[in-house]
Amino acid sequence: SQKIEQNSEALNIQEGKTATLTCNYTNYSPAYLQWYRQDPGRGPVFLLLIRENEKEKRKERLKVTFDTTLKQSLFHITASQPADSATYLCALVDAGGTSYGKLTFGQGTILTVHP
Amino acid sequence: ETGVTQSPTHLIKTRGQQVTLRCSSQSGHNTVSWYQQALGQGPQFIFQYYREEENGRGNFPPRFSGLQFPNYSSELNVNALELDDSALYLCASSLQNWETQYFGPGTRLLVL
Numbered sequence: 001s002q003k004i005e006q007n008s009e010a011l012n013i014q015e016g017k018t019a020t021l022t023c024n025y026t027n028y029s030p031a032y033l034q035w036y037r038q039d040p041g042r043g044p045v046f047l048l049l050i051r052e053n054e055k056e057k058r059k060e061r062l063k064v065t066f067d068t069t070l071k072q073s074l075f076h077i078t079a080s081q082p083a084d085s086a087t088y089l090c091a092l093v094d095a096g097g098t099s100y101g102k103l104t105f106g107q108g109t110i111l112t113v114h115p
Numbered sequence: 116e117t118g119v120t121q122s123p124t125h126l127i128k129t130r131g132q133q134v135t136l137r138c139s140s141q142s143g144h145n146t147v148s149w150y151q152q153a154l155g156q157g158p159q160f161i162f163q164y165y166r167e168e169e170n171g172r173g174n175f176p177p178r179f180s181g182l183q184f185p186n187y188s189s190e191l192n193v194n195a196l197e198l199d200d201s202a203l204y205l206c207a208s209s210l211q212n213w214e215t216q217y218f219g220p221g222t223r224l225l226v227l
Contacts, residue, residue: 034215043119043205043218044158089157101209102171103148103216105157 002027006090006106013080014114021075021109023090028104030092033066035075038087038108047088048075080113087111119208119219127225128196136191136222138206146170147189148216149181150205158205164189165211201226 164183
């Protein structure tokens with residue numbers, strides 16, 4: 001069966017450290033994978049997109065890697081700040097069998113950065 | 116350029132009633148997707164509209180239906196509400212049906 005899983009439900013780190021979030025998938029052929037941030041009671045906010053033929057993407061303090069052999073994406077926040085505390089969602093668009101960009105989401109990881 | 120907006124922000128209904136949720140897409144976007152997000156879960160795809168036609172559907176029953184208008188705004192209709200329909204309903208718009216989706220703030224629906 002198809003699954004997309006974010007390995008940690010919750011991650012607690014100290015301010016200034018690097019947060020690393022994991023997203024694993026099975027039985028998908030992602031055209032691309034995205035990471036979103038979601039604050040309580042709000043809609044997800046797009047952060048980064050990485051395509052199947054890309055290994056790494058960076059944006060300011062954010063870095064995403066994509067390993068199609070391991071079927072895994074890692075999301076890093078360097079020099080973390082308390083304002084980075086939120087739920088982070090990974091989502092993929094499956095290239096196989098669809099003619100539209102349906103996003104399939106993981107369950108999310110709640111990140112808390114302690115001062 | 117305005118972002119994606121949704122109305123209402125909150126709604127309380129009773130089981131068996133019908134509800135209509137509304138979404139205005141971001142300027143220039145012709146594709147709207149709807150998602151249901153239960154508490155503590157990731158969003159689940161309901162369906163997508165591209166240029167006023169349903170372009171794909173997730174694993175939701177027919178009592179979930181939608182519309183897209185010529186200005187690309189959209190409605191989600193849910194008939195015969197059930198308790199399990201209580202969730203945050205999210206609308207997302209994109210420039211084309213394969214491009215990055217931008218989400219609205221959501222409508223929180225509570226079914227009693």
